[in-house]
Every structure is written in C-alpha cells, then in structure tokens.
Amino acid sequence: MVQPISVFKGLEGVYVTESALSLIDSENGVLYYAGYDVKELVERSSFEEVVFLMLHQRLPTSSEFTEFLKLLRRSQELEPIHIETIRKYAGVTDILSLLAMLIVLEGRGKIGGNSNDFNAAVNAVAKMGSFFSTIIRVRYGGDYIPPRRDLSFPENLLYMMNGEVPSREHADVLDDLLILHAEHGIPASTFASLVAASTLSDLYSSIAAGILALKGPLHGGASEASYAQALSIGSVEKVPEWVQLTLSEKKKIMGFGHRVYKIYDPRATIVKNIIARFMGSMNSEVKKVYEITRALEEYGEKYLASRGIYPNVDLWTPILYRMIGLPADSFTALFAVSRTAGWVAHILEYWRENKLIRPLHLYVGERPRKYIPLELRTGS
Numbered sequence: 001m002v003q004p005i006s007v008f009k010g011l012e013g014v015y016v017t018e019s020a021l022s023l024i025d026s027e028n029g030v031l032y033y034a035g036y037d038v039k040e041l042v043e044r045s046s047f048e049e050v051v052f053l054m055l056h057q058r059l060p061t062s063s064e065f066t067e068f069l070k071l072l073r074r075s076q077e078l079e080p081i082h083i084e085t086i087r088k089y090a091g092v093t094d095i096l097s098l099l100a101m102l103i104v105l106e107g108r109g110k111i112g113g114n115s116n117d118f119n120a121a122v123n124a125v126a127k128m129g130s131f132f133s134t135i136i137r138v139r140y141g142g143d144y145i146p147p148r149r150d151l152s153f154p155e156n157l158l159y160m161m162n163g164e165v166p167s168r169e170h171a172d173v174l175d176d177l178l179i180l181h182a183e184h185g186i187p188a189s190t191f192a193s194l195v196a197a198s199t200l201s202d203l204y205s206s207i208a209a210g211i212l213a214l215k216g217p218l219h220g221g222a223s224e225a226s227y228a229q230a231l232s233i234g235s236v237e238k239v240p241e242w243v244q245l246t247l248s249e250k251k252k253i254m255g256f257g258h259r260v261y262k263i264y265d266p267r268a269t270i271v272k273n274i275i276a277r278f279m280g281s282m283n284s285e286v287k288k289v290y291e292i293t294r295a296l297e298e299y300g301e302k303y304l305a306s307r308g309i310y311p312n313v314d315l316w317t318p319i320l321y322r323m324i325g326l327p328a329d330s331f332t333a334l335f336a337v338s339r340t341a342g343w344v345a346h347i348l349e350y351w352r353e354n355k356l357i358r359p360l361h362l363y364v365g366e367r368p369r370k371y372i373p374l375e376l377r378t379g380s
C-alpha cells in the first residue's frame with residue numbers, strides 16, 4: 001500500500017541537522033549557548049567571549065582570549081573598498097541590504113567548505129560591526145572612524161557610529177543585546193545561511209543569505225515593526241481597542257508569538273530586567289513607547305496567552321535600542337551583526353559533515369498533457 005506523503009509546511013517540527021551550539025528549553029523557558037544559560041552569560045560574560053564560545057563550544061582561557069581579541073579587533077578595521085561602497089550607497093538603500101552587499105564583497109574570490117576557517121568567521125563578525133557603525137555614521141553626514149584597539153566590540157560599535165567613547169552603561173546594554181541575539185538554533189535566517197553554505201558557497205555569501213532572510217517582520221524585522229506599532233498606537237489609552245480591532249481583523253501583533261516558545265520568551269524577561277535599571281533615565285519618546293508596550297503586553301496576553309502566544313524578545317528590545325541612541329531603522333541590522341556569530345558557527349559546524357540541502361515538494365499540478373498550438377486553443 002502506498003503511504004500518504006506528509007508535507008511539513010514551514011518545516012514546522014522538522015529536525016534538519018544536529019548542533020552543539022544552543023539548546024532552547026521551551027518548556028522551562030531557558031536558552032543555553034553550548035551549555036551556558038544565556039541569562040548568566042548576559043550577567044557575567046561579554047559578546048566577544050560569546051563569539052569564542054560559539055566557534056569553539058567552550059570558553060577561552062585567558063591567554064586564548066587575549067589572542068582572540070587581537071584578531072577580532074584587528075579585523076574590525078575597514079579597507080578603502082568598504083568605505084567607498086558605504087559612501088556610495090549609505091543614503092540610497094536600507095542598512096540591512098548594504099550590510100549584505102558589503103559582506104558579499106568581503107567574500108570576493110573566497111571558496112567555501114573549510115570547517116576550520118575560524119579566522120574568516122572572526123573577520124566576518126568584526127567586519128559586520130564596523131560596517132554597521134560606518135553605514136549609520138555616513139548616513140548622518142559623518143565619515144569612517146577607524147576602530148580603537150583598546151575598546152571592546154560594543155564600545156567600538158558606538159564609538160565608530162558616534163565619534164565618542166560611549167558611557168559604560170550604554171556599552172553594557174549593547175553588550176547584553178549582542179549576547180542575547182547571538183544564537184537561537186535554526187530560525188529562517190540561519191537555515192538560509194546553511195542552505196547557501198551547503199552548496200559550498202563561501203562563508204561570506206552564506207552570511208548574506210542569512211542577512212536577507214532576517215529582514216522580514218516575521219523574523220528579525222519584528223523589532224522595528226514592534227517599535228513602529230507602538231508609535232502608531234500613540235497612547236496607552238488606545239491599546240485595548242487597538243488590540244481587539246487587530247485580532248478581530250485576524251492581523252498579527254508584532255512582538256508576540258514564536259515558532260518554538262509557547263510560553264514567555266526568556267530573552268524578553270532578561271530585556272525587561274535590563275530596562276528596569278534605566279527607568280529613571282528614559283527620554284520622553286522612549287518612556288511613551290515603554291508605557292504603550294507594557295499595556296500591549298497586558299492586553300495582548302489576555303487574548304493570546306491561552307493559545308500559547310506570548311510576548312517575544314522583539315516586543316521589548318526597541319526600548320533598549322532607542323535608549324542607547326540607535327536609529328529606528330537600524331534594529332534589524334544590529335540583530336544581524338550579533339547573529340553573525342551564530343551563523344558562522346553553524347556554517348563551520350555544518351561543513352564538518354556537509355550535505356547539500358535539497359528538500360522535495362509534493363507536486364499538486366496538472367498531470368502530463370498534450371501541447372496544443374496557440375492557433376488551435378479554444379480558451380476552455
């Protein structure tokens with residue numbers, strides 16, 4: 001007897017590979033990177049250390065970390081080809097598209113498939129940070145500022161963007177956000193980068209595939225969409241009616257829901273705890289978005305929690321992004337900078353036992369039929 005064929009729309013519930021990089025404990029609401037609770041990493045570690053952790057699945061010794069930092073910081077410097085490209089396109093295209101263009105440029109002449117190419121992986125993370133800062137700086141009328149080797153990755157990111165060494169608070173918040181977004185299993189963007197890498201395309205082009213899949217509001221674009229949503233609602237008083245109307249029209253509330261978590265996203269809890277530390281220093285715009293988001297969470301949960309739809313990290317991150325001075329159209333691009341750590345780690349891991357990714361589709365169209373010349377077709 002012929003077995004019916006199952007189609008797994010959106011690959012929901014399908015395991016596509018093995019990985020030692022992260023564990024999403026969606027029952028208990030805990031996220032682990034290579035065995036470490038991400039909450040503890042946010043409290044005690046740094047993004048730079050997490051990049052090492054992703055690439056080696058263990059924390060570095062102090063001498064290893066010193067060498068690693070030298071490589072990372074050296075790789076943050078941009079070349080004339082990058083700077084010229086940024087000057088040419090920063091005002092023309094969105095930040096994410098330009099990031100993809102620049103990282104593809106970085107892969108010129110390179111070949112894929114080397115699972116030990118740690119230097120390229122570190123270079124990709126470093127360059128993405130500098131691309132991000134320089135694009136924003138140039139967009140606002142400035143020019144490339146070389147990174148400083150005495151500054152950490154998040155410090156350099158803000159320094160190259162603003163031309164000033166950031167406060168400890170801002171650099172720490174950015175560091176926390178970078179850690180929180182560094183890795184999360186195989187969402188659409190990581191899968192896209194693995195699909196590209198599985199063809200033995202080069203590392204940088206595979207990252208570009210990830211960047212472009214991150215862009216949409218169902219994935220990485222959700223934080224920008226969630227921020228725009230809060231601004232368009234306009235006030236706390238309008239939230240209950242807005243939630244009811246949105247749900248009655250079968251539209252989605254941005255910053256709610258997740259394919260894997262059917263409980264509160266643990267990363268959102270971490271972000272909320274960070275926000276709580278800065279309540280006193282929010283400007284009026286951020287404070288307003290905060291109040292609206294709080295009301296949105298309350299009313300959204302009232303209607304959606306019974307269906308396993310809870311706030312996700314992207315509901316709350318815009319508040320921190322704005323608090324440290326990032327433009328409202330740069331949130332997804334910052335996510336891409338951070339997630340590059342996860343993408344490159346997944347790609348190198350996958351290349352150890354590479355297998356071309358090539359799923360099937362179940363054909364539901366016409367069975368073979370006869371071609372009728374144009375002049376003989378009747379239209380029925």
Ligand SMILES: CC(C)(COP(=O)(O)OP(=O)(O)OC[C@H]1O[C@@H](n2cnc3c(N)ncnc32)[C@H](O)[C@@H]1OP(=O)(O)O)[C@@H](O)C(=O)NCCC(=O)NCCS
Nearest residue numbers: 217218219222251252253254255256257258259309312314
């Ligand atoms: C992330 C997301 C795509 C995951 O969803 P998924 O597993 O693919 O599930 P679906 O989109 O098919 O949604 C399943 C049901 O829940 C509803 N739902 C899911 N997320 C919702 C949301 N944010 N607001 C309202 N309803 C939602 C859908 O409308 C659908 O309802 P239906 O069964 O009546 O048609 C989805 O929750 C979403 O679009 N969220 C908003 C965007 C967002 O915040 N993305 C960032 C994720 S970190």
